[in-house]
Amino acid sequence: MGFFDTLLWPFRQVVSWILWAFHELFSRLGMDPHSGWTWTLSIIFLVLVIRTALIPVFVKQIKAQRAMQALQPDLRKLQAKYKGKRDQLSQQAMVAEQRELFKKHKTNPLSSCLPILIQMPFFFALFTVLNNTAIAKAAGEGIGALSPEHVRSFDDSSIFGARLSDTFLATIGSGSPSVSVIIVALIMIVAMTASQFITQKQIMSKNMTKEALEGPFMQQQKMMLYILPLVFGIGGINFPIGVLIYWTATNLWTLGQQFYVIRNNPTPGSQAEKELNERRAAKGLPPVGQKKAEAPVEGAPVIAEPKTQRQQPQRKNRRKK
Amino acid sequence: MAGEPRQPLPALLRRALDVPRQLLILLLKAYRKVFSPLYGDVCRYFPSCSAYALEAVTVHGALKGAGLAAWRVCRCHPWSHGGIDHVPPGRRIWPEGKTPKIMVMNHPPIPPDDDAADAARGA
Numbered sequence: 001m002g003f004f005d006t007l008l009w010p011f012r013q014v015v016s017w018i019l020w021a022f023h024e025l026f027s028r029l030g031m032d033p034h035s036g037w038t039w040t041l042s043i044i045f046l047v048l049v050i051r052t053a054l055i056p057v058f059v060k061q062i063k064a065q066r067a068m069q070a071l072q073p074d075l076r077k078l079q080a081k082y083k084g085k086r087d088q089l090s091q092q093a094m095v096a097e098q099r100e101l102f103k104k105h106k107t108n109p110l111s112s113c114l115p116i117l118i119q120m121p122f123f124f125a126l127f128t129v130l131n132n133t134a135i136a137k138a139a140g141e142g143i144g145a146l147s148p149e150h151v152r153s154f155d156d157s158s159i160f161g162a163r164l165s166d167t168f169l170a171t172i173g174s175g176s177p178s179v180s181v182i183i184v185a186l187i188m189i190v191a192m193t194a195s196q197f198i199t200q201k202q203i204m205s206k207n208m209t210k211e212a213l214e215g216p217f218m219q220q221q222k223m224m225l226y227i228l229p230l231v232f233g234i235g236g237i238n239f240p241i242g243v244l245i246y247w248t249a250t251n252l253w254t255l256g257q258q259f260y261v262i263r264n265n266p267t268p269g270s271q272a273e274k275e276l277n278e279r280r281a282a283k284g285l286p287p288v289g290q291k292k293a294e295a296p297v298e299g300a301p302v303i304a305e306p307k308t309q310r311q312q313p314q315r316k317n318r319r320k321k
Numbered sequence: 322m323a324g325e326p327r328q329p330l331p332a333l334l335r336r337a338l339d340v341p342r343q344l345l346i347l348l349l350k351a352y353r354k355v356f357s358p359l360y361g362d363v364c365r366y367f368p369s370c371s372a373y374a375l376e377a378v379t380v381h382g383a384l385k386g387a388g389l390a391a392w393r394v395c396r397c398h399p400w401s402h403g404g405i406d407h408v409p410p411g412r413r414i415w416p417e418g419k420t421p422k423i424m425v426m427n428h429p430p431i432p433p434d435d436d437a438a439d440a441a442r443g444a
Contacts, residue, residue, distance in 0.1 A: 077434075081432070081434065088426065089425070089426070089429045089430070090429070090432075092426050092427075092429040093429035093430065093431045093432065095362075095367055096367040096368075096405050096429060096431060097431060098367075099364070099365065099366060099367035099403055099404055099405055100367075100404050100405050102365065102402070102403060102404070103365075103402045103403050103404030103405075106402050107402075108365045108402070108403055109362060109363060110363055111399075114399060
């Protein structure tokens with residue numbers, strides 16, 4: 001408990017404060033402070049704030065992925081160069097050349113992993129704040145910036161008759177299962193897993209290069225595509241409704257974010273890039289990344305003709321003079 | 322004649338003064354044996370920090386070597402791009418065939434690229 005909680009403490013403070021601030025704002029705007037909808041809206045806005053703040057991190061991650069991709073041909077060349085040279089010194093030389101390559105492309109093996117590490121504490125903090133309300137309420141404690149009264153209000157509030165602290169599993173096992181909890185939880189679990197599945201599916205069907213699609217990791221990726229939603233679906237029956245709201249909201253954000261990136265900034269060499277270039281061609285724009293190379297070729301003959309026409313009368317005039 | 326009986330003393334003293342260096346080498350070698358494999362291939366620089374430290378201490382001694390190693394660790398951060406970064410050469414020299422293994426491993430001869438060699442042949 002100790003070490004992990006201490007690490008998460010500042011993040012939990014931030015997250016709980018934002019939740020508290022939105023709850024306060026919506027209450028001042030005339031919403032019922034103890035209504036589940038006020039808390040639901042606060043959770044959704046909390047997700048919006050956190051995910052907006054994390055956009056630069058996401059951009060960095062995309063850039064790192066692109067750099068790693070740009071590096072692949074060089075890396076393969078290097079592997080071919082050292083093929084069969086298994087002695088220690090050759091291996092060291094290969095590592096040295098690899099490091100130079102990473103330096104040239106201004107990336108490193110960890111750069112696409114670092115942004116994920118930065119996001120982790122925020123998501124953990126969010127999860128623990130929303131997941132621990134029942135425990136904190138029982139102990140009469142607050143969570144971060146939320147006072148014990150806030151925690152109690154959050155925990156007792158409900159949407160469609162399902163309390164934000166209720167879980168699917170608990171209501172099933174309680175002897176008198178609440179139909180509304182079961183329905184709300186199931187809808188949220190389906191929405192949560194579906195949005196995750198669609199996010200992953202659109203990456204795999206559109207935003208991967210042919211090479212990656214035929215690569216050795218594809219089989220694992222395909223398995224993950226079906227296993228991850230299953231894991232979250234099964235885990236979901238044990239999550240309080242409040243956590244399910246957060247998870248669905250954040251997954252929907254991810255879905256939208258991925259859709260935007262795939263549409264406007266697809267991976268070079270992917271199906272999505274082909275589609276983007278078709279859309280650009282329909283608008284009369286050159287393919288992505290060829291702005292300068294393509295434009296003069298199209299414009300050149302148009303400019304060249306009037307020039308020759310203009311020069312001819314000039315020459316005649318000069319000759320006459 | 323008067324200096325002769327003193328001869329063994331500087332050698333002994335030199336050995337005593339070498340203890341910190343040997344101790345650090347031992348520690349670094351133990352670290353590289355036990356902990357480095359846990360990390361895997363994560364370094365931005367070549368040689369890795371521990372390999373750099375081992376060479377630096379071996380070549381420059383405990384004090385300067387530790388300083389060089391500390392500076393290298395500081396240079397490895399999320400905004401650095403890494404690359405090849407060798408320990409600056411020191412004054413210590415070793416007899417033929419007795420060069421410390423870390424020196425050999427940290428300075429592998431890099432074979433020329435095949436296409437570069439082809440280009441040279443063509444030109």
